[in-house]
Amino acid sequence: MDILYKIFIDPFMQMGQAPDLLVQTLWEGLVAGVLYSLIALGFVLIFKASGVFNFAQGIMVVFAALTLVGLYALLGRWGLPAGHLTAFIALGLTIGVMFALAVAVERLILRPLVNQPDIILFMATFGLTYLLIGMGQIVFGGESKVMIAEELYLPRGAIDFKLAGGFVSLQKIDIAAAIIASVMVATLAIFFQRTRIGRALRAVADSHMAALSVGISLEQIWVVVWFAAGIVALTTGIMWGARSEVSFALEIIALKALPVLILGGFTSIPGAIVGGLIIGIGEKLGEFYWGPLLGSGIESWLAYVIALLFLLYRPQGLFGERIIERI
């Protein structure tokens, strides 16, 4: 009985007794969820348009952030004054690098492997992951770096306010992350729904063959998609880097984003957002209220178990397109 009490009653009693802690935990879950959503968004973009399960999205986040910081340092060494202007030049150059990466990936990896089974393309992105890890370490060094958050006009510090006899503290950078993420998702949604390239993207996602036959250039679409995923990766890298620091340890957040993906469905942008929020909040609540029961560290697998339970109910994820099998 004691264990049942600890599982089903005690955590809720704690929530009721200290609402400020509950709100704080919920907020932290929400922020973590936003960042998971952003990574998942990069995955979804590429999966939708090319059917490639892009394992390299996590390392692209690190690579983009490292390039930004590295270029800023390089520009500083060339005599440009440290400050906002240089930071934005570095940002522009990084976007250029991500575009070059998209073109290179399309030319060197996707084009030769067109029409191969999914698992082969999946493995190719694994190869890309290793390549980017190695190159990133050779070019930028393995040590962790500080994100140039202030130079990019990102706010710092925290807002505290009183709530039910306690304090809730919101980091300004987290609020900024949530706003930027929302803006980006909205932009992407408009881009997908309203522009010519967006329509072409959806056509490619439906069927490569049919898209080709109406004159859509697959090469162009893939470059656009990988570029968009690169921009999403850059944003994620800046946000995550501003919260902690830029290092290769960030790579593991890709693994964190996978349960988000299967929860929301590989093909759904809203799914990535909602999935990210569910996983982020579920994870933090579970860790905070139920974690002590099992010993700490359950964060590492709780997300997967949550996602697995949802999957058993809906095998294509919450918002994924229904998988119809024909013979």
Next chain:
Amino acid sequence: MLYREAGQYKTSYAADEAVFALREDRIGLIVVLFVAFVVVPLTSHDFMLQAVLIPFLVFSLAAIGLNILTGYTGLISLGTGAFMGVGAYACYKLTTLFPSVNIIVWVIASGFFSAAVGVLFGLPSLRIKGFYLAVATLAAQFFLSWCFIRVPWLYNNNISGAIEVPTRTLFGVPVTGATATSLTRYFVVLTIVVAMTWFASNLVHGRIGRMWMAVRDMDLAAELIGIRLLPTKLLAFAISSFYCGVAGALMVFLWYGGAESAVFDVNQSFFILFMVIVGGLGSLTGSFFGAALIFILPIALRVVAPALGLPLHPSTVEQLQYVIVGALIIFFLIVEPNGLARLWQIGKQKLRVWPFPY
């Protein structure tokens, strides 16, 4: 020239359906086994056995295990590392609880524990397919990794959190622990790997293997022709995990001599998956090729770079290793998506028709 099937007539169905239908193939197999059992032990020194050949055999076994699941049954699994861990920890628990029982028995028995866990985590495979399943098996990976750290019972409440392999003997000769010679270990690993490869070969060439391949090619159609999906898929999970479990037990007991949970993390799973893909999906020979390429390549890089007189810092070598392994994976996928096993087949075909192109 030497590799000709002309004049080799089959007079029975059994001969026609043999795995090694050609005399040359059979001779080749005998030569390989002779080299492995006689020539290598006579010529190799400790480093070669301990750091190259034993790990190669262990990884080959794990790759065969994953190949049964991914290559033959078409279920992508990213939980291989964890299943190897289950084998290793089960073997450790068993041999410390019952020290008098022969260690080989426990190495094999630990496979059954791994198989049971594999079946448990294989259950969702009936409903979840493709990459969704791959991510779902990551749940097994992370949950089991967590168990290896947080459940002190598994490592007998050691303060270090690592498992230390005790010395166990076989016919009076130590095979595990610090006193065992690498030659003894090599023979034990080699015997187990050869026996299990033979078993796997019979399995995949028989009725069960056909069922797996039917499920891989299209599970709906397989169901329609009367293959029951649940037992077939779960059997694949069980046997695959069995192989991975034995490989994990061998890895800790006969190679590392002690291990902590980090050995069985998600990178290990990816590593084995590389071997299977680069070697060739759905090929037992390919598993050996893949293990050789992916495992021996980094070692070769470490040896070759100084030999060429390149003054490389050790950390640079490690980074270069990442770049080269990544580039090679992409290169091999582009050149031959069906893996090294396919190249091997093409080579044999060329030999057969030589000097004509086809």
